[in-house]
Amino acid sequence: MTEIMSEIKRDHMMKLIAEGKRLDGRGLTDVRNIEVLTDVIESADGSARVKLGKTEVIAGVKIIPGTPFPDTPNIGVLTTGAELIPMAHPTFEAGPPGEDAIELARVVDRGIRESGMVDVEALCIVPGEEVWMCFVDIYALDYDGNLFDAANLAAVCALKSATIPGEQYGKGENKPLPITCLPISITEVKVGNDLIVDPNFDEEQISTARLTVTTDDNGNFRAMQKGGRGSITLDELSLCLDRAVEKGAEIRKIIG
Amino acid sequence: MSGHTDMVLVDENGLRIDGRTAEQHRPFKIEAGVLNNADGSAYVEIGKNKVLAAVYGPRECHPRHLQDPTKAIVQCKYNMQSFSVSDRKRPGPDRRSIEISKIISEALEKVVLTELYPRASIDVYIEILQANAGTRCAGLTAASVALADAGIPMRDIVPALACGKADGHVLLDLNKEEDNYGQADVPIAIIPSTDEIVLLQMDGNMTREEFDRGIKMAVAGCHELHELQKDALKRRYSKKAQEGN
Numbered sequence: 001m002t003e004i005m006s007e008i009k010r011d012h013m014m015k016l017i018a019e020g021k022r023l024d025g026r027g028l029t030d031v032r033n034i035e036v037l038t039d040v041i042e043s044a045d046g047s048a049r050v051k052l053g054k055t056e057v058i059a060g061v062k063i064i065p066g067t068p069f070p071d072t073p074n075i076g077v078l079t080t081g082a083e084l085i086p087m088a089h090p091t092f093e094a095g096p097p098g099e100d101a102i103e104l105a106r107v108v109d110r111g112i113r114e115s116g117m118v119d120v121e122a123l124c125i126v127p128g129e130e131v132w133m134c135f136v137d138i139y140a141l142d143y144d145g146n147l148f149d150a151a152n153l154a155a156v157c158a159l160k161s162a163t164i165p166g167e168q169y170g171k172g173e174n175k176p177l178p179i180t181c182l183p184i185s186i187t188e189v190k191v192g193n194d195l196i197v198d199p200n201f202d203e204e205q206i207s208t209a210r211l212t213v214t215t216d217d218n219g220n221f222r223a224m225q226k227g228g229r230g231s232i233t234l235d236e237l238s239l240c241l242d243r244a245v246e247k248g249a250e251i252r253k254i255i256g
Numbered sequence: 257m258s259g260h261t262d263m264v265l266v267d268e269n270g271l272r273i274d275g276r277t278a279e280q281h282r283p284f285k286i287e288a289g290v291l292n293n294a295d296g297s298a299y300v301e302i303g304k305n306k307v308l309a310a311v312y313g314p315r316e317c318h319p320r321h322l323q324d325p326t327k328a329i330v331q332c333k334y335n336m337q338s339f340s341v342s343d344r345k346r347p348g349p350d351r352r353s354i355e356i357s358k359i360i361s362e363a364l365e366k367v368v369l370t371e372l373y374p375r376a377s378i379d380v381y382i383e384i385l386q387a388n389a390g391t392r393c394a395g396l397t398a399a400s401v402a403l404a405d406a407g408i409p410m411r412d413i414v415p416a417l418a419c420g421k422a423d424g425h426v427l428l429d430l431n432k433e434e435d436n437y438g439q440a441d442v443p444i445a446i447i448p449s450t451d452e453i454v455l456l457q458m459d460g461n462m463t464r465e466e467f468d469r470g471i472k473m474a475v476a477g478c479h480e481l482h483e484l485q486k487d488a489l490k491r492r493y494s495k496k497a498q499e500g501n
Contacts, residue, residue, distance in 0.1 A: 099358045102351045114459045211456070221467055224442070224458035229365040231452035234471070241464060 003091065005205050013206055017191045024053075024200065029243055031186075031198045034254055036153065038161040046162025046177065050154040053200060054144035056088075059136060059154035061162040063177065065125060065169050066133040076123020077133040080109035082140075082151055089143040103227065107185070108138065108152050110223040111214035115183035118159060122178040125171055132164055134177070145200035148212045148225075152185040157255055182256065183222055184248040185214040188240050190230055197243060211237070213244035217252065261437040266423040274303075274431055281417065281429040281477050286397070286484045288405045288492035294381075296406025298488070300398035302417075303431060304388035309398035310381045311406040317377035328373035332361040332380040334395055340387045356392045363396060363416075363445050363454040369409040378408060389435035393417050393443050396455065401485050405492060413489075415481035416445035416455060419470035426466050428473040442467070444474050448482040451475060 013023050020028055032053030041047040046061035068075060082105035084092040097105070112118065123132040136158060138151045160179055166172040189199045189207035196203060204210075208230025214223040221241070226232065232240070266272055276282070282303030291297035294310035301307070317323045322331075334356045338345050349357075360382070368378060380402065382395035393416035400414040420430040422438030435441055440460025446453055462470070 099354050102354050103358055106351060106355050110459045114461065216461070219464075221458060221462045221464070222460070224456060225359075226453060226456035227359065227362060229362050231366050231447060231450075231454045232456075233450075233452050234475070237453060237456070237471070238468075241467070245464075 003205065005202065009202070010206050013202065014192050017194050017196060022196065023202065028194060029197045029247065031247060031251065032200070034153065034251065036157050036255055038157050044158075045165050046158045046160075048154045048157035048161065050150055050157060052146060052150040052153065052198070054142065055140075055146060055150045055200075056142040057138060057140055057147065057150040057154040059138045059151070059158040061158045061177075062135045062137075063132050063162065063164050064135075065130050065171060068124075068128070068131040073128040074121065074124045074131070076118075076120040076131040078113060078118055078120055078136070079134075080112060080136045080138070080155060081105050082108065082138040084140050084143075084147075088140040092140070092143070103225070104147055104151055105138065107148055107212055107223065107225045108155050110225075111152055111183040111185055112136070112155060112159070115214070115216045115222040116180055117156065117183050119178035119180050123164075134159075134162075143201065145202075145204045146187050146198050148187045149185050149198060152183070152214070153251070153255065156182055156184070160255075181217040182252050183214050183216055184251050185212050185223070186244040186247045186251075187212040188243065189228070190232060190236065195236055195239060195243075197247060211240050213240055215244055215248040219245045219249065261433075263433060263437065264423070265434055265437060266425045266427070270425070272427065272431075273433055278425055278427050279473055281480065282431065284481060284484050286401060286488040288401050288488040289496075294402070294406070296402045296404070296408070298398040298401035298405060300394050300401070302390055302394045302397070302429070304386060305384070305391055305394040306386040307391065307394040307398045308383045308385060309395065309402040311378065311399070311402045311408065312381075313378040313406070314373040314376035314408070315379070317375060322377070323375045325374055327370040328368070328376040328378050330361050330365045330368055330370065330378045330380060332357050332364065332382065332399065334360060334382045334384070334392065336384040336387060336391070340384045356395075359455055359457070360392065360396050360399065363414060364399060364403065366454045367400070367411045367414055367447060368403065369411065372409060378403070389430050389432040390418050390443070393445070396445050397481060397485065401488055404489055412447045412449050413482060413485050414445050414447060414454060415478040415485060416443060417474050417477040417481055418443040419474040419477075421460060421462055421466060421470070426470045426473070428477050440466075440470075442470055442474065444471065444478070446475060446478045448479055
């Protein structure tokens with residue numbers, strides 16, 4: 001996911017950020033415009049197409065009956081996958097998910113799983129024998145930075161709109177997937193000595209470290225992931241946590 | 257993190273099932289230079305975790321398209337051996353180990369002076385011989401000792417340790433039961449000379465106050481671990497000096 005950038009552009013962006021400004025006119029903590037469309041795919045049991053600025057992502061949910069894991073016989077199964085398909089960016093390659101796609105999927109999965117967003121205990125059909133298995137798959141369509149938050153939003157919105165297809169499988173009536181809360185992730189990157197929220201592609205290119213923080217409805221922390229080859233100080237971490245709570249609450253209002 | 261148990265993880269006296277207090281870590285053991293072929297190696301035990309790390313390089317970078325003309329890259333491979341967990345682990349990389357390999361590589365790249373070795377690769381292999389919660393921390397702790405043992409110039413040696421929460425208590429260095437049945441796990445790695453964070457993950461449920469308390473414990477634990485890392489290297493080199501190498 002790296003491209004060559006001219007030094008003059010890099011220096012200009014760095015200088016702006018040090019002054020508290022960004023090339024696209026945003027302040028350091030501004031999130032780009034969010035557009036969410038749900039129920040866009042009839043063949044899926046839940047779906048959402050999300051735009052975060054110029055980054056675009058689609059997520060679909062498939063819910064099918066299956067066998068529970070032996071150690072959790074009465075609990076439904078929830079898995080999240082992500083693919084960075086070549087359509088979305090010239091640097092994305094065809095083939096099985098690479099380490100970037102795997103990290104993306106696992107960070108989104110952690111936020112959804114650890115927040116208890118989906119009430120997996122309510123997904124039991126016959127205890128020990130049959131449970132609903134809920135597969136969330138995320139595809140990047142157009143990549144302009146911050147896939148973590150775009151993918152999280154798409155997955156959360158797709159799950160929120162999902163229906164358990166009881167009638168299709170002769171397992172009772174169709175009913176909405178039981179949702180308990182909305183986990184929202186906020187990603188920041190470090191550029192120079194500053195942290196900027198919701199980086200676009202160019203900003204990611206000049207950043208050294210990345211931190212994604214997922215909060216629940218109460219503003220408690222449910223998942224975090226530091227990435228990138230740089231470091232963050234304890235003070236910077238503290239700032240990120242404050243912003244994740246504040247910005248998370250704002251976004252929750254938009255999609256709630 | 258998602259399991260349920262009737263087991264009491266922290267008793268009324270604040271003691272944990274292995275007899276530790278909330279702020280106590282498990283016993284640490286670190287040895288440097290434990291393998292012959294590798295350019296550098298280390299063996300680490302954190303409680304029941306047993307981990308080997310080996311370093312090869314700087315050497316020619318494969319695959320070649322990953323070469324960076326301005327600096328070396330650090331390529332870490334974290335692997336759990338099939339017998340390291342109670343059920344047999346299917347050999348080979350899975351999604352979890354690919355993610356861990358990536359974040360450990362990134363953490364190490366911050367401290368290795370990669371700019372000294374353009375186009376090269378520094379390959380780090382972490383093998384988990386026995387797992388008991390905290391293998392990525394034990395693995396990174398071992399890897400940075402192995403890098404130093406290989407004589408690779410570094411800004412500092414990185415220790416890694418987790419904090420977390422079980423039975424509602426904020427704890428240092430979770431063991432397997434606390435990890436499985438607890439409410440949060442937060443592995444971190446720091447640069448001891450500056451307390452900068454190079455690895456941080458979190459899953460579970462923590463308030464801000466709990467998280468801040470946990471991080472403080474983990475940073476203090478990392479500093480203790482760092483002393484043992486240095487000690488292991490000193491022992492290794494005093495032995496080498498006696499042997500006349």
